[in-house]
Amino acid sequence: MENPQNKNTGSYPIQKRVGPLENQRSFPKKGLWAALPIPAFQVLARTENWVAQRVLLALVMHMGRDSNCVWPSYTTMQMDTGLGRTSISKGLTVLYEFDFIKIARFRDGKKSRSKYYLQACCWDTSYMSEAAMRFRYKTAVCIECGELLDNGGYGMGRLGAVHWGCGGMVIKARRQNPREIKG
16 A cells, blocks of 8 residues: 655644544445444454554544544543554554544644544445455445445345445355455
């Protein structure tokens, strides 16, 4: 994966606009929904990146009801996670590389502060990047379009499992390890 840090400054690129989820949480709630970003936790567990999981949990703990934007300081995250500053920085880098968060820098007097925007892909796998999708297990196939789906790609309807993408019927497939899937 490409390193998100600027080579000149050693910091993350400043993002003036972080996308459609900048000010208000508008995550689609398809069927079951949890406050904890379970699909993102699963990706981080499969990559065995426990530090990034703890940092993500700390960010989610500071999330408000109406916004996906959080701005805890490193000191606050240290208290929440029990990790050092270097580990928190590495965890934030992993979350950024998987597109689970967007980072915006701003000045607060003489201090440089960061805002972290949690993205919808933390909860909904249909928004996940290719890098994150490599670590999702494909458990079903859509009869209509033939797409292999993970658990976040379909839900239960009146007649059975339904693909969120095309609305076709879904049948369970043999569980595949994402590293076995080519393409």
